Amino acid sequence: MPLLLHKLNLTHFRGYDALRLDFAGAQIVVLTGLNGAGKTNILEAISLLAPGKGLRGADLLDMKNRLASAEDLWAVAAEVETASGLPMRIGTGLDREFKRRLIRINGRDARSQNELASIISAVWLTPQMDRLFLDGASGRRKFFDRLAFAFDEEHAARLNRYDKSLRERLKVLQGEMGVDPVWLSNLEAQLAADAVCIAATRRQLLEQMARYVEKLYAGKTLFPAPEISVSGWAESETGLRAAVDIEEDLRARFRDSRRADMLAGKSHEGVHRSDFLVTHRDRGMPAAQCSTGEQKGLLVSIVLAHALMMQGEQGFTPILLLDEVAAHLDDARRDELFRYLLSLNGQIFLTGTDPEIFAALRPAAMFCAVEPGRVGIANKGSTRQQAMP
Numbered sequence: 001m002p003l004l005l006h007k008l009n010l011t012h013f014r015g016y017d018a019l020r021l022d023f024a025g026a027q028i029v030v031l032t033g034l035n036g037a038g039k040t041n042i043l044e045a046i047s048l049l050a051p052g053k054g055l056r057g058a059d060l061l062d063m064k065n066r067l068a069s070a071e072d073l074w075a076v077a078a079e080v081e082t083a084s085g086l087p088m089r090i091g092t093g094l095d096r097e098f099k100r101r102l103i104r105i106n107g108r109d110a111r112s113q114n115e116l117a118s119i120i121s122a123v124w125l126t127p128q129m130d131r132l133f134l135d136g137a138s139g140r141r142k143f144f145d146r147l148a149f150a151f152d153e154e155h156a157a158r159l160n161r162y163d164k165s166l167r168e169r170l171k172v173l174q175g176e177m178g179v180d181p182v183w184l185s186n187l188e189a190q191l192a193a194d195a196v197c198i199a200a201t202r203r204q205l206l207e208q209m210a211r212y213v214e215k216l217y218a219g220k221t222l223f224p225a226p227e228i229s230v231s232g233w234a235e236s237e238t239g240l241r242a243a244v245d246i247e248e249d250l251r252a253r254f255r256d257s258r259r260a261d262m263l264a265g266k267s268h269e270g271v272h273r274s275d276f277l278v279t280h281r282d283r284g285m286p287a288a289q290c291s292t293g294e295q296k297g298l299l300v301s302i303v304l305a306h307a308l309m310m311q312g313e314q315g316f317t318p319i320l321l322l323d324e325v326a327a328h329l330d331d332a333r334r335d336e337l338f339r340y341l342l343s344l345n346g347q348i349f350l351t352g353t354d355p356e357i358f359a360a361l362r363p364a365a366m367f368c369a370v371e372p373g374r375v376g377i378a379n380k381g382s383t384r385q386q387a388m389p
Contacts (some may be wrong), residue, residue, distance in 0.1 A: 001085050003082060004081040004330060005078055005319060006023055006024075007078060009075075009077040009293065010074075011093075012066060012072045012073065012074045013065060015039065015041055017067065019374070019375060023366060024366065027345075027364070028366070029347070029350070029366045030350050030361060030365045030366065030367045031043075031349065031370050031375075032351070032353065032354065032370065037372055038371075038372060039323070039370045040351065043124065043126075043321045043323055044063075046122060049076065049078050049080070050122040050149070050319075051116050051117050051156040052113075052146065059263070062091065063094070073093055077092075079242050080119060080120055090105055090116065092101075103116065112157075112251065113156075114156055114160065116164060117154075117157075118153050122320075123307075123319075124321035124323065125323065125325050126321075126323040126326050127375065130295065130299075132295075133287035133295050138239070140275060144276045144368075147206075147209075147306050150318045151314055153308075154197075155198070158194045158197050158198050159198060162195060162271070162272070163272070169267070170188055170261065172184050181285070185255075188251050191270065192247045195234050195247075195250055196234060199232065199246075199271055200243070202274070203238045206228050206230060208313060209306060211309075212306075213305045215223060216301065221336060222336050223299075223300055223337075224298050225281040226281065226287070226298045226301050232275070234246060234270075234271050235271070237249075253269040293328070296325075300329075303320065303322075306318075307320065317347075318346070320341075321360075322348065323351050325337070327352055327354055334357070338358075355367060363379070366379065367379050
């Protein structure tokens with residue numbers, strides 16, 4: 001069964017004072033409107049239902065509607081049907097006292113946002129990601145780690161714990177928390193244990209995706225074929241040696257780098273320094289050196305291959321949030337993208353300024369006209385999936 005978002009309610013969120021949307025089981029939802037109308041705000045709200053900071057990675061205080069009163073707090077609530085067919089109610093918003101993000105699942109407070117991982121997963125492409133291959137490694141790690149969230153529910157929790165331990169270790173080294181040798185060793189042991197699991201999940205993701213890239217290109221797609229690898233000491237050792245030996249060596253590497261880390265104010269060892277490398281396979285060219293159109297095509301290929309992988313290995317597709325993805329594709333590639341999306345047994349949200357760009361998705365898609373502060377339903381679409389020709 002597909003993972004489906006049935007209803008979405010926004011309160012004092014971004015440009016919406018109050019918005020209630022019922023997607024009526026539609027698997028493809030097209031949001032169209034002028035730039036600045038609020039299309040991406042809806043995608044951001046959906047992304048906040050999954051673990052993480054959302055597709056913008058914005059500060060929680062910045063998500064509040066600017067016209068709301070000082071006492072008002074923003075909130076996003078949804079009714080979801082899981083891939084196993086279970087109805088779930090999810091809510092997230094800003095805590096008044098601690099200015100942190102709150103999560104509620106079926107009316108109860110969640111201990112952490114990691115509990116969302118077993119309910120919903122989402123993958124997105126936004127215009128800001130067009131520089132993914134040109135900017136630093138951090139953005140690429142976040143992108144590929146999010147792909148890993150979908151098939152390994154514990155990956156997000158491990159990354160959060162790893163980042164927290166990394167920050168605490170640095171504070172200990174710099175004397176902010178007092179130098180306790182036992183505590184420092186325990187922190188490094190936890191870092192090493194989590195790093196081994198993180199590295200293994202990343203390697204598993206790329207190995208599985210490589211098989212589905214081949215399946216995607218068996219149909220002679222117009223999109224470029226990506227070759228993806230990960231550079232990092234722990235990832236390179238994974239599969240060659242026993243996990244316990246890698247973990248022991250990581251503890252030693254953390255221990256040996258203490259002085260350098262203290263002086264530099266940063267940690268030189270660990271999976272937070274790894275990078276994902278993407279190459280245009282047919283041209284043998286790093287993605288960073290490809291044209292803007294080729295880079296966009298490589299991103300689309302990665303998301304499609306991941307969707308096929310999830311469908312084949314896990315039996316469902318994450319919710320796809322595709323912000324202005326179709327606008328910069330030529331007609332042939334746009335039509336091919338739409339054919340693949342129609343063939344997926346999952347829910348996809350697309351945005352654009354011109355509804356005619358998405359004409360090939362009729363009558364399957366629900367079309368929504370977005371204006372500042374409101375959304376109108378143009379047609380309700382179909383809940384049935386179509387086979388890929």
